[in-house]
Amino acid sequence: MIITEPVHTSPLTSARQQLAKCIDILGIDPGVHERLAYPDRVVQVNSPVRMDNGSTKMFSGYRVQHNNALGPYKGGLRFHPSVDIDEVTALAMLMSWKCSLVGLPYGGAKGGITVDPRQISVSELERLTRRFTADMILIFDPQKDIPAPDVNTSPREMAWIMDTWSVNKGYAAPGVVTGKPIAIGGSLGRFEATGRGVITMTDELLRFKGRQMVGTTMAIQGFGNVGSTAAMLGHQQGAKIVAVSDVFGGIYNPAGIDIPAAMLYSKANGSLAGFPDAETISNEDLLLLKVDVLVPAALEAVITDQNADRIKADFVVEGANGPITPAADAILEKKGIIVVPDILANAGGVVVSYFEWVQGMSQLFWSEEEVNDRLRRIMTRSFSQVANLVTTRDLSFRMAAYSIGVGRIAEALKVRGLYP
16 A cells, blocks of 8 residues: 655644644633743753763753643653654643643643664663753752653663762652652552553543443554553453554554564564564554554654545544644544544553652552552543533544643633733
């Protein structure tokens, strides 16, 4: 199949278009709209790193703090070649709506470094992470701005950040990041939290539409932390996972893929390529499969106006941030395809990050069962609130979710007033 190259849409343009649409629905004051369309603070650093061969190389890093009307800034750090100010600003806005939607006392932030971590050594990556942290020492703070893992970052990088910040401040501060290893204050259940939230939202959506998880066919683009966890949990709950993919491509079996075997194979081989008992499929073609549920859990803007009319899934659950452009969203809505938006579908990660932050600040830790139960209750409550607006206001799931998230922040800004 020939795939037409999609027209690039700026993530920030997309985010602002969605915000404007929501503002119209809510009838929010133009002055509040203006405040919400721009971040509070944008920080760029250029971090010098000594490479293994003795040379010095500069890396650009960013942190965007969008809005803290509800509490400290919160958001992930991603290491990827595409990272730039526009992308990070858009993702920071989405974090604001996400935290507000699920009722967390956080504002939105996002950050990253423009780098392909596969092209540098582990020691170079550690030096880069630590230097970036030192350059952001006045930005990151347990009471002000708390980073977390994102694309190409993991508990390992969070441990480096915590250690660097703590060494510079002179005391151990487990609350400065979330998504840390358990040994230094991480929360049980955090690693699986985003994928668990995706499957919880999928299950809730199916129930809302009078269907069930058992026998549901699913295709999942992205086999990292989010995608692989969602695939495993969906498989355990009786769904038929017919296709999964990673950055190198995907595998497809209409009879269903053995997900535990695929996870072991990917870990042993570094990719899904060559997995037995499955056909090879491209990331682009995976999106076009006829399945009940499609989960784009890789990067943003993979469903655009160039391929949206060929999406055949009944439901799309956004595991990634911003995987559908506004133009594509309109096409899917016209086709009657229900989309559970990212600010709801993948909020499980920030919910358990909040749990980790609370546990770290109080030095009182919970069991994994307690973490998962609290996560499920928050996610199902949030879904119910969104579904109620879908039903009573005849809104799409995206606009219902945005209406709650944006509306709560707008109310907070109104109540707090404008200084000076």
